[in-house]
Amino acid sequence: MNRSKEDGFLSHIRVVDFTTNLAGPYATRFLRMLGAKVIRVEHGRRLDVLRRRTESDFNAVNPGKMSITIDLKSPKGMELAKRLIKISDVVVESFRPGVMAELGLGYDVVRDVKPDIVMVSISGFGATGPERNFASWASIFASMSGVSYLTGYADGIPTEFRGTFDTRAGQMAAFAVMLGLTHRQKTGQGQYIDVSAIEQQICSIGEVVMDYTMNGRIGERMGNRDTHKAPHNCYRCAGDDCWVSIAVGNDEEWEALCVAMGQPELFEDDRFKNPLSRWQNQEALDEIITSWTVGHADNEVMEILQKAKVAAMPVMSAPEIFEDPHLQRRNFIHTVEHPQIGKRFVFATPWRISGDPSYVPKRGPLLGEHNNDVFCDLLGMSPEEVSRLIEEKVIS
Amino acid sequence: MTKQEEVINASQALAGLRVLEYSQFISGPYCTKLMANFGAEVIKVEPPGGDEARCHPPFFQDIPDKEMSGLFLYLNTNKSGITLNLDNEMGRIMFRELVKQADILVENNPPGTMKQYGLDYESLKQENPGLIMTSITPFGQDGPYSRYKSYPLNTYHAGGEGYCLPGGTGWQLNPDREPLKAGGYIGEYDAGTVAAMVSLAALLKREFTREGKFIEISQQEVLLSLMCTELGRYSDGWAESRATRWFPIAGLMQCKDGFVQVMPFERRMWNGLVNLLGDPSWSKDEKYDFANVYGRPTKGTGITGVGGRLQIQEEVNNILAEWVLQHTKEEIYYGAQERGTAVGIVCTTEDLLKSKQLQARQFFIEIEHPKVGKHPYPGLPFKMSSTPGQLKRPAPLLGEHNEEIYCHHLGFTKQELIQLREAKVI
Structure with missing residues (x-):
C-alpha cells in the first residue's frame, strides 16, 4: 500500500x-x-x-x-x-x-x-x-x-x-x-x-452538572451573560438584524472600551468602577454600549475594538461568513x-x-x-x- | 495510581501514550481529558498561579478556592498536575525535557505564545521528531483575525450557530432581541473533541512514518463545520437565521412542571401522539390526518411540515399546547415514547441525575477529591466493549505531582526540587 x-x-x-x-x-x-x-x-x-x-x-x-x-x-x-x-x-x-x-x-x-x-x-x-x-x-x-x-x-x-x-x-x-x-x-x-x-x-456541560452535584443548584438560563464578566452580550449594530458580541474581562479592557466608544468618562463612573459593580449594573451598561454600536456596522465595531484590544466579533450570519476575509485567507x-x-x-x-x-x-x-x-x-x-x-x- | 488501577489502565486504548498539556480553561483540558479517560498518561503543566479554570465558578459551597472549582475538577480528572514557570529559563529547559518524553503536546495559548518561549513546534521537534503538537486557538494560527482577542462568547458567535438562536417559539416571543449563545461553554468543548480526534489520527499515521506533526485547530472553523448543512444552503441564497427555524407542529412546549420537546414528524408518531391524547373525537376528522396536518415537505428549506395548511396547524398547536400544559414532563415523555412518538424532556441538571436511562447505563461516576469530597461526575462520552475507559482519579491539586514527575521522570533530587521552588521555577 x-x-x-x-x-x-x-x-x-x-x-x-x-x-x-x-x-x-x-x-x-x-x-x-x-x-x-x-x-x-x-x-x-x-x-x-x-x-x-x-x-x-x-x-x-x-x-x-x-x-x-x-x-x-x-x-x-x-x-x-x-x-x-x-x-x-x-x-x-x-x-x-x-x-x-x-x-x-x-x-x-x-x-x-x-x-x-x-x-x-x-x-x-x-x-x-x-x-x-x-x-x-x-x-x-x-x-x-x-x-x-x-x-x-x-x-x-x-x-x-x-x-x-x-x-x-x-x-x-x-x-x-x-x-x-x-x-x-x-x-x-x-x-x-x-x-x-x-x-x-x-x-x-460538565461544570453545570458539577454545580448541581456539589451544591444542589440547578443551572439556569442566562442569555449571553457570564457568571462574572460584564459587559458580556450581543449588541445591535447598523443594518438589518446585525449584531456584535462584546466581552470585557478586566479593568484594562473596560477602560479601552470606554475610550474606543469616545466616552472615557464612563471609566470614572461609580456604577462601573470594578468588575463586580459592572456585573451588577450590566443592564445599564448594555444600554450605553448599544447606543454606541447601533451607529456602526458590526465589522466596524469589531475593528475599532480589536484595535483597542477589546474582544468583539460580529454575530456572523451566512452572508457574512461567506464573504469573510479571514475565512477566505x-x-x-x-x-x-x-x-x-x-x-x-x-x-x-x-x-x-x-x-x-x-x-x-x-x-x-x-x-x-x-x-x-x-x-x-x-x-x-x-x-x-x-x-x-x-x-x-x-x-x- | 494504585496497583489495581495500573492493571486496568494497561489494557486501555491509549495505555502507554504520554500527553503533555499546557492549556487553560476548557478546550485544551477537555481534549486531554478525553484521552485521559481512555488510558493516556496526561501531565498537566500549570503556571505557578494555576490554570485560570481554577478561579472559575461553580465553586464547592461557593467558596472561591483554587482547589474547589467544579469546572476545573471536572475537566482535569485522571491527570497528573505539575507547576512550571515558563517565564524562567530553567522552567523552559525543564519543559523541553518533558516534551522529549511526550507523544502529544496540547496547548491553547494565543498564537505566538509558544514561539515567544522558544517552545514552538519547529524548535521542539528538533529534540523529539515524533512529537505531535496540537494548538487550539479561536481563529487559527494565521489570517487577519488570528491575533484578535476572543472570549468564548465571541468565538461562539463567530461560529454561525448563535445567529440562529433562539429559533422557533423563542424567536416568535422575542423577534427583536439579541442572538444567543448556547448554554454553558459547549463551543469550547467542541474544539477539544475535534483536537483530540485529529491528534489521535496523527498518532495512527506516525506508526508508519515515524514523523510527528503540528496540528492547528480553529475553534471558529470547528463551529462553522457543525453548521455545514445549514450554511451550505447559502449556495442557493438561503440564509438561515432565528426567523427561519421553527417546527410548524409542536416543538418546544410548556408542560405542567417544565418543558418538553415534542416531535411527531412521521405518520405513526402523529398517530401515537393523538392516541396519547385519548383519540379525541376531532382526530377522526380527515382534516387532522397526518398528511393534511403536515402537508408535503417543502424541498430546500429543511423545514418539515411547511407544506401543511396553516389554519389546521394553528388549531392543532392550540389543542396540543392545552393538553401538554395539563400534564407532567414524565407523563408526556413516557406516554409518547411508549407509543413510538419522539418526545424529549427539556432536562434540568436535576433531571439528568434522576434519569433512569442514565442510571441504568451507569453514566455518572462518583469521584472522591481530598478537598471537596465525593460527588457524581458526568462519565465517559461513549462505551467501548474491549477498552472501556475509566474515571477514577480526581483532578490534581496545584503542583500535586511535582515530586513524582520532576524526581521520577526527569531525575531531579528532592533537594533540587526545593531549590527550584525557591527560585520560583515551580
Missing part, C-alpha cells in the same frame, strides 16, 4: 458507512477528510432523509465519499455487505438500537466476518438501558442532555436546537473511531463502541461543482497540518455513483455479475 507522506492520516483505513441523516454522516465526513476511504451503503428506494429533503444538505455532509446501493433486506445484498466488511477496517451505523441486528448485521455477525473490525453505533439514548429504543432527533439530544434548558434569555423559555446536535454527536463518534483504531493498531483487536448522542452532550471556503445542483459552497477542514498539502474540497456522491468501482474494482466482480444483481434489484 502506498503510504507516502502526502496521504492523509487515515489513508490506510476503509470505512463501511451504513449511516443516514446527519450524525453518522458527520462522523464519516471527518474520517474521509482525514484520508479514509468511506463507502456509503445506500438504498435506491429508501433514500437517505437528507437526499429526500435536499441534495444540498447531503452534499455538505458527505464530501468525497463513495456511494453504493444495496438492498440489505435481500440475502444476496447481505452477502455483498459482508464481503465489503471483510475487507474494511471500520463500520459506522446510526440506526435505532437493534435494527442492525434485525438486518443480520449485529456486532456479533460483523465480528465473525471481520474479527478486528471497529464498529461504532450512534444513537440517541445508547445501545443499552430501558429507554434505548426511544425515538429521538437532534432537538431531543439537545433537550435530554440539558443544553436546551440552559439556553435562552434569563427571563425566557428554553431553546430548541436543530442539526448541530447531530453533528456534535458525529464529531465525538469520529474520536471514538480513533480510539478503536489505536487499540487495534497496538493489539490487533477490534471492538464495539456505543455512542449515545445525549450522554456525549452531557459531557459538554485561510482557504476555509471553497466552491465545488455538483452535476445535479450546480455550484455549492463547501468547507475545508477545521484543522491544518504542517507540511501536508491542504485539503482538496469535494462534492458528495450521486446515489450509487461508485457501484462499479466498489463491486468490480474492489470486490472483483464481473460486469455481468453486477448487471445481474442490478436486474435482481439486489444492487438497487
Whole structure:
C-alpha cells in the first residue's frame, strides 16, 4: 500500500458507512477528510432523509465519499455487505438500537466476518438501558442532555436546537473511531463502541452538572451573560438584524472600551468602577454600549475594538461568513461543482497540518455513483455479475 | 495510581501514550481529558498561579478556592498536575525535557505564545521528531483575525450557530432581541473533541512514518463545520437565521412542571401522539390526518411540515399546547415514547441525575477529591466493549505531582526540587 507522506492520516483505513441523516454522516465526513476511504451503503428506494429533503444538505455532509446501493433486506445484498466488511477496517451505523441486528448485521455477525473490525453505533439514548429504543432527533439530544434548558434569555423559555446536535454527536463518534483504531493498531483487536448522542452532550456541560452535584443548584438560563464578566452580550449594530458580541474581562479592557466608544468618562463612573459593580449594573451598561454600536456596522465595531484590544466579533450570519476575509485567507471556503445542483459552497477542514498539502474540497456522491468501482474494482466482480444483481434489484 | 488501577489502565486504548498539556480553561483540558479517560498518561503543566479554570465558578459551597472549582475538577480528572514557570529559563529547559518524553503536546495559548518561549513546534521537534503538537486557538494560527482577542462568547458567535438562536417559539416571543449563545461553554468543548480526534489520527499515521506533526485547530472553523448543512444552503441564497427555524407542529412546549420537546414528524408518531391524547373525537376528522396536518415537505428549506395548511396547524398547536400544559414532563415523555412518538424532556441538571436511562447505563461516576469530597461526575462520552475507559482519579491539586514527575521522570533530587521552588521555577 502506498503510504507516502502526502496521504492523509487515515489513508490506510476503509470505512463501511451504513449511516443516514446527519450524525453518522458527520462522523464519516471527518474520517474521509482525514484520508479514509468511506463507502456509503445506500438504498435506491429508501433514500437517505437528507437526499429526500435536499441534495444540498447531503452534499455538505458527505464530501468525497463513495456511494453504493444495496438492498440489505435481500440475502444476496447481505452477502455483498459482508464481503465489503471483510475487507474494511471500520463500520459506522446510526440506526435505532437493534435494527442492525434485525438486518443480520449485529456486532456479533460483523465480528465473525471481520474479527478486528471497529464498529461504532450512534444513537440517541445508547445501545443499552430501558429507554434505548426511544425515538429521538437532534432537538431531543439537545433537550435530554440539558443544553436546551440552559439556553435562552434569563427571563425566557428554553431553546430548541436543530442539526448541530447531530453533528456534535458525529464529531465525538469520529474520536471514538480513533480510539478503536489505536487499540487495534497496538493489539490487533477490534471492538464495539456505543455512542449515545445525549450522554456525549452531557459531557459538554460538565461544570453545570458539577454545580448541581456539589451544591444542589440547578443551572439556569442566562442569555449571553457570564457568571462574572460584564459587559458580556450581543449588541445591535447598523443594518438589518446585525449584531456584535462584546466581552470585557478586566479593568484594562473596560477602560479601552470606554475610550474606543469616545466616552472615557464612563471609566470614572461609580456604577462601573470594578468588575463586580459592572456585573451588577450590566443592564445599564448594555444600554450605553448599544447606543454606541447601533451607529456602526458590526465589522466596524469589531475593528475599532480589536484595535483597542477589546474582544468583539460580529454575530456572523451566512452572508457574512461567506464573504469573510479571514475565512477566505485561510482557504476555509471553497466552491465545488455538483452535476445535479450546480455550484455549492463547501468547507475545508477545521484543522491544518504542517507540511501536508491542504485539503482538496469535494462534492458528495450521486446515489450509487461508485457501484462499479466498489463491486468490480474492489470486490472483483464481473460486469455481468453486477448487471445481474442490478436486474435482481439486489444492487438497487 | 494504585496497583489495581495500573492493571486496568494497561489494557486501555491509549495505555502507554504520554500527553503533555499546557492549556487553560476548557478546550485544551477537555481534549486531554478525553484521552485521559481512555488510558493516556496526561501531565498537566500549570503556571505557578494555576490554570485560570481554577478561579472559575461553580465553586464547592461557593467558596472561591483554587482547589474547589467544579469546572476545573471536572475537566482535569485522571491527570497528573505539575507547576512550571515558563517565564524562567530553567522552567523552559525543564519543559523541553518533558516534551522529549511526550507523544502529544496540547496547548491553547494565543498564537505566538509558544514561539515567544522558544517552545514552538519547529524548535521542539528538533529534540523529539515524533512529537505531535496540537494548538487550539479561536481563529487559527494565521489570517487577519488570528491575533484578535476572543472570549468564548465571541468565538461562539463567530461560529454561525448563535445567529440562529433562539429559533422557533423563542424567536416568535422575542423577534427583536439579541442572538444567543448556547448554554454553558459547549463551543469550547467542541474544539477539544475535534483536537483530540485529529491528534489521535496523527498518532495512527506516525506508526508508519515515524514523523510527528503540528496540528492547528480553529475553534471558529470547528463551529462553522457543525453548521455545514445549514450554511451550505447559502449556495442557493438561503440564509438561515432565528426567523427561519421553527417546527410548524409542536416543538418546544410548556408542560405542567417544565418543558418538553415534542416531535411527531412521521405518520405513526402523529398517530401515537393523538392516541396519547385519548383519540379525541376531532382526530377522526380527515382534516387532522397526518398528511393534511403536515402537508408535503417543502424541498430546500429543511423545514418539515411547511407544506401543511396553516389554519389546521394553528388549531392543532392550540389543542396540543392545552393538553401538554395539563400534564407532567414524565407523563408526556413516557406516554409518547411508549407509543413510538419522539418526545424529549427539556432536562434540568436535576433531571439528568434522576434519569433512569442514565442510571441504568451507569453514566455518572462518583469521584472522591481530598478537598471537596465525593460527588457524581458526568462519565465517559461513549462505551467501548474491549477498552472501556475509566474515571477514577480526581483532578490534581496545584503542583500535586511535582515530586513524582520532576524526581521520577526527569531525575531531579528532592533537594533540587526545593531549590527550584525557591527560585520560583515551580
